[in-house]
Amino acid sequence: MLDLMTLKPGDRLLLQKGIVAEVTENMGDGQWVEARFIEVPEKPSDVGAVELCHAQDIVKVLNAT
Numbered sequence: 583m584l585d586l587m588t589l590k591p592g593d594r595l596l597l598q599k600g601i602v603a604e605v606t607e608n609m610g611d612g613q614w615v616e617a618r619f620i621e622v623p624e625k626p627s628d629v630g631a632v633e634l635c636h637a638q639d640i641v642k643v644l645n646a647t
Contacts, residue, residue: 586612594644
């Protein structure tokens, strides 16, 4: 299980639907992080959007800073 408390800004995540996102802020609650979309295969116009991501949306950490 992924420990969201260890994520920090700059960490890259693989989300559901093949979305790659970069953490911009960790809410510190162990459930949510704010992230900027880097790659959005199904909707490229969403690249650059900043969204809250729940722990259940995260498939894996791609790299940690």
